[in-house]
Amino acid sequence: MDERQFLILINEHQGIIHKICRLYRDVREDREDLFQEITFQLWKSHNSFKNNSKISTWIYRIALNTAIATFRKKKQNVEYCPTLPEMAEEQPDEELALRQERLFSALKQLDDGDKAIITLYLEDLSYQQIADIIGISENYVGVKLNRIKIKIQNLLAC
């Protein structure tokens, strides 16, 4: 894969990376840094990509790995507001914006490992694909997802 092909690939899949950044970092500056770090790590490991797996699977693996492994800067106080500040102008549907905010505020309270598994589930990956990316058995993915779903239901009920 040369640089031009790589740029096309990242451009096509940048939505995935942005969602992961939003889930793992609270402030815009940190998200931008994480986006850059993920892109850099993808570029550094693009030679390790094997054509027998889907490109999106490889992107999920490197992006989630980077989000968990990079050390966060000192925690800043984050004030949650009912609307999404950076999306507010683009999001005319208030109810949808509120649903998204509820979803993200619940997901952000999960631990890093749980965030990775639920992200892959929400992205519609099969249990087998999730198992391959995380490095656990397919059955255990099911067990983990059930536990995470209960946690999320409790968080949303609060």
Next chain:
Amino acid sequence: MEFNELKSTWNTVKTPEISPTEIQKMLSENRHPVLKNIRKQLTIEIIGWCIFLTCYYTMFDGDRKPVWINILLVFSILLPIIHNLMGYRFAKYLVQGTNIQESLKNYLAKVKRYAAISIISKQLFLIGFLLFFTYGLSFNTNKSISLVIIGLLFIIQLVLTYRIWAKRLVSLEKSIDLLS
């Protein structure tokens, strides 16, 4: 909210768009936020210590002290610099395996090793530095108090460094535990 509803909400999330030109700039090491800071710090440290090493021999009576004390001082200064250079390479390659769990385990082992060397190199730096400057010194009360204060400052710095690393290691271990 039902889980199908969660999925559909997730799929409606709009994300910002970054142009391919901006993405291309991100591939360069010079633009990398962490690596840029490490490089800046390393350059300042290397320049500072090079100046010190070229001057100390005459300015701080290195020529009047035994060779082994001089070697120890140079070694205690070079060790943290070499360690920081290793850290630069370490920060460059975060992905260390074929799946997330394997990669994080390998990465954790490396972080542990790196943290241990970081603490040891700081201690060696303190020992080398203090031995050099106190060698052949006749101690009075003021000098002894100064030495104790310097020692305490180094110990505080050491404790803080240890706490930072411990926090990072605990967080990584927790993530690995949750995935396994």
